[in-house]
Structure formats: structure tokens, C-alpha cells
Amino acid sequence: MGNVHNHISYGIYQHRHNWFHQLPSHIKIASVFSFVLVVVLTPGNFFQAHLSYALIVIGLLIWNQIPLSAIRKRLIIEIPFVLFAFFLPIFGTDPKIDFFGFKLSEPGLWAGWNILIKATIGVMMSLILSSTTPQRELLVGLEKLKFPKLLVQIMSFMIRYTVVVTEELKRMAIARESRCFEARGPKQWGVLARSAGALFIRSYERGERVHMAMLSRGYTGSLPLTTVQFSSRQDQINGTLLPLIAISVFLIWSVILN
């Protein structure tokens, strides 16, 4: 996050060349969203269907060379819900089944599995989307998907200033530490909160200055487009590939399992 001037180095976007990377962002967002939606719609007891989805996701992760460290970080985010998934078989409803001497709830086991597999596939697909699409293009994609313009603008402000404000936060932390401050427990919350208050004032004042500067340069409420993305017919076909595969996996397994 150190390089403020290079937007590409910030966030989790990785620059690579393949057609998935080059897919126009609005098509990619819609494609990933529909894929995850099909996965969520698939009942948890379609065991083989979920394994097939997982294989597709692993394939995409390897193909796009997503670093292991990024994958690990996303899995940690899931932990509270993983715990919930593990408690389900223990506190779940009847009938109970015998599992190596433990009495576990059968619906609980299925529900736990259902949560684990879908959450993992979902977060991995988000990871694939955000590491193959530059931040600015994600915003352009949202605008093309008819997201409210004002919301996209707020998002673009947020993305643009996250580096600036977090760097400010880091400088404040250095200033505190150079005065021998160490946050050990709730006793130190007062100092931290005063830093946060100062950070708010600085952010707010910066927001006002930025706004003035933009107005004086002729800002009318919409951001100028510097690059125009054309979506070819091929792109649209490529975009439907992912949801189509998911739907066919679902259909094939529902036929076999019945």
C-alpha cells in the first residue's frame, strides 16, 4: 500500500493477460454474480454438484494465478461463520446420528456443510473478480449495470482517498509511537479515539477542499470517462460461459441424483 501514486499497486488487483482479465467489467461482474447465485440456489445435499463448482473455482484460481496469501486472508474472514457451521451439528435439531461416539444432529451436519461450501465458493469468486479487474473498471462496470450515479461517485471518492487517509492514519500511529505510546488495553482507548476524531476532522476538511478544487475545475457531478470499453459479441458469449457452466452442472446432477 506504500506507493500512493501508482493506483495499480494498491488493492488486490493483479495484472495478467487472459480473456477473463480482459472481459469488460460489467459483463464480468454480472457473470461472477450469476455463478455465485446458481451455487447459492443449489441445495446443499447436491454434494457432487458442489464439488464440481469447487473444481471450477480452483481451476479459475490457478488459471488467474491468485496468490495463496490472498486466498488465506479471505478464508480467515470466514472464521466466525465457520464456527457457527461447526456448532450446528452439536446444537442442531433431531434426528441425531452417531458419529464416532458423538451424537450429532443430522440436519445440523447438512446445514453446516451447506454454509461452509457456499461461503467458501462465494468468497473465492469475489477474490477472483477483484484480483482480475482494476478498481476503476469495477466502478465503470457498476455504472454500466445502472447503479445510481451518485453512489458510484461516492465509491470513486472512497477508493481514491483510501490510500491518502490510511497513510494519514499510519503517520498518526508513528507520531503516537514516537511518544512512547503503546496500546495495551481499554485504558488507551481515549488516545486512540482522539486520533480517530482528528482523522475525521482532517478527512472532512480534505473532502471540502477537494470539492472546492473540483468545482473550480468545472465539475458538474459526473466523472469524465478517460477510457471507453467496448464489449464485443465474443465478450458477451464469454461472459455467459460461467453461469451457463454452473447451470448445466446443476441440471446434470439433479437429473442423475433423481
Place this chain on the structure above:
Amino acid sequence: MKIPQLHIPDGFINAPVSILFLVISAFFVFLALRGAKNQLDEKVAPLAGLAAVFIFAMQMINFPVAAGTSGHLIGGALAAILIGPWAGVLAVTVVLIVQALVFADGGLTAIGLNVFIMAVLATLGAWYIFRLLQKIFPKNRIGFLSATAIASYLSVPISAIGFTLQFALGGTAAITLDKVLIAMVGVHSVIGIGEAIITVLTISAVLSVRKDLVYGASNLKLSLVN
């Protein structure tokens, strides 16, 4: 260890209910867009954007609790009282969308669920409780900060109740609802204490220096010495 922020992941709540809450949240975001335009005029994008960055940065500050654990903020009450309810809803919504889309911290199909409990329920809930208490409490610094404390505390169990509602509609039937409600509200009644303390300390720090920047304090008359 840092307790990760609770974002509902994909598949935790079934697809129809996830879509239902996507629609409900979209409706509230639409109301917020209209409300914030009236409240802030053309300043809404830069200010809500910077407020979103601020909340995002606040969530990076670790508030140490004990034994190596630390907590951090949801920020709904903080945003509502600092920049107003509608701009607050927008700021928290944007934080959640950017986290899911740009940083992959949260599920795409679960965005509606998360926006509903954190941006809509926590933020608007805290705001209306805050406004109600402001009418009852004395119009001074102590009264203002007490209203802030109670509103930000209650915003946390309120979102836990919102989560339980979503779970009742579209969660797994493998566990009885009273267990979920007790566990969620129980845990969040404790987490709320931290949220209240941090919110009050932060707002009180802003109030001392730039009272004019605190939206919720616009009708508050403070003496120069207090």
C-alpha cells in the same frame, strides 16, 4: 488476534431471501440518495465518500481489549451522528460494497443482507434513538454524549436482531430460532459496549474542536468553557 468483521457470506441465507433484502436495501439506498441530496446538496459525493474512507480507516484501528484480542467498529451510529442519517447510510453502504467488490471481503450475493443490517438498521436505528433521546436529555455536552452512547450501544443488538430476522426467513432450519436469537443478541450486547465507548470518545474529540462538523450537534448550544 483481531476479530474479523462479521459479514454474512454467500449461502448463509438462502437465495430468495438474499434477493429480497437486495431489493429492500436498494429501496433504502434510494431514499438515502434523495435524503442526502436535500441535506448536503452537491457536496454529498465528496463528503459521503470521505466519511466512507473514515469509517473504513476506523475499522483498521485496533482497540485492544485483553489477552491479545481486539475489537473494532461497525460505525453506523458514528456515521449517522457525524454526517447525518442519510449520508451515513450511503457511507456505510459504500464501505460494504467496496469491501465486497474491490477487496473481496464479503459475499456478492449477500450484499443486500449486509447493507440492510449494518447500513440501514444500525445507522437509521441509531439515528432515531439518538434524536428521541436528545429530546429527553438536557441540551448540553453530557446530555448529547449520553444520547450518543445509548444510541450507538443499541445499534449493535438491533443489527443482531435484524440478522436473526433474516435467519428466520432464509436460514437453515437445523437450529431452533430462539437459540440463534439468544446467542446473537447476547454476544452483541457485549460488543455494543465497545462500540458505544469508541463512538462517544471519537465524537467527543470532534465536538471539542469542531462542533460545527458534528451533524447531530447542530441544535446543541455549548458554552465556550465546559
